[in-house]
Amino acid sequence: MSTLALLALEDGSLFWGQSIGSVGRSVGEVVFNTAMTGYQEILTDPSYARQMVTLTYPHIGNTGINTEDEESSKIQCAGLIIRDLPRRLSSYRSKQSLGDYLCSQDVVAIAEIDTRRLTRILREKGAQNGCLAAGEQIDENAALKAARAFPGLKGMDLAKEVTTAEHYEWLQGSWKLDGGLPEPVSAAAQPYHVVAYDYGVKRNILRMLVDRGCRLTVIPAQTPADEVLALNPDGVFLSNGPGDPEPCDYAVAAIKQIIDAGLPIFGICLGHQLLSLASGAQTVKMKFGHHGANHP
Secondary structure (H helix, E strand, O other): OOOEEEEEOOOEEEEEEEOOOOOOEEEEEEEOOOOOOHHHHOOOOOHHOOEEEEEEOOOOOHHHEEEHHOOOOOEEEEEEEEOOOHHHHHHHOOOOOHHHHHHHHHHHHHOOOOOHHHHHHHHHHOOOEEEEEEEOOOOOHHHHHHHHOEEEEEEOOOOOHOOOOOOOEEEOOOOOOOOOOOOOOOHOOOEEEEEEEEOOHHHOOOOEEEEEEEEEEEEOOOOOHHHHHHHOEEEEOOOOOOOOOOOHHHHHHHHHHHOOOOOOEOOOOOHHHHHHHHHHOOOOOOOOOEEEEOOO
């Protein structure tokens, strides 16, 4: 027997559908992603913290779930919104269904809604605050009230919420078809030492740096620059992450000091925005984020 679910947007739009995850309620910023594959990587990407992700491709879940494709230790987004969850999954790598995966991590999710209509709303009006509810008794007025009460991501420092608690080393390279995930390489075999600030880093970014000869020391977001410089790295990497860069004053201050020290430094996503702020630029929240993939 299916469980009812509702997505309510702050503009008053209501989408009734079927629950494919946990029973409960979640609030966040509703965004869309146009990638055709990679739903597991999207779910576990810390950049989606406090966001509910709409996947525009209609069939999601057909290849199941496996531990090798996770970008972090858990599902990071506030909810999942899709058109259709296939009843059958097919992949030799699959260990679990998408529905079971969502339930096991207490994530609210909805299917059987018009994601094309939802995407048009988000495209025309911009990212919307929303409430996703699942269960037998759903109060649509309460869901609308919860959606409108969500303060939005502007001004939210989420990097310090998703970052690692401790320093750690990373030496594992990328997944390969003929062997899966490899064993960690020898640190002595890697010619470059890179310190990676974790503002919500994805594992595959770390793996690709290892592929290119780097041994990585991953550090918490609020690590002072003096500790980084004491490690005497060849370069510093500023990771992706969620939320607004402007409240991350600790990061901007550390990056300024690292720039002044003359170390090579580069950033991706939130890290690039923080590097821009440290260099004197300003950031502006886009009407809606551009989320997708550069391959099918």
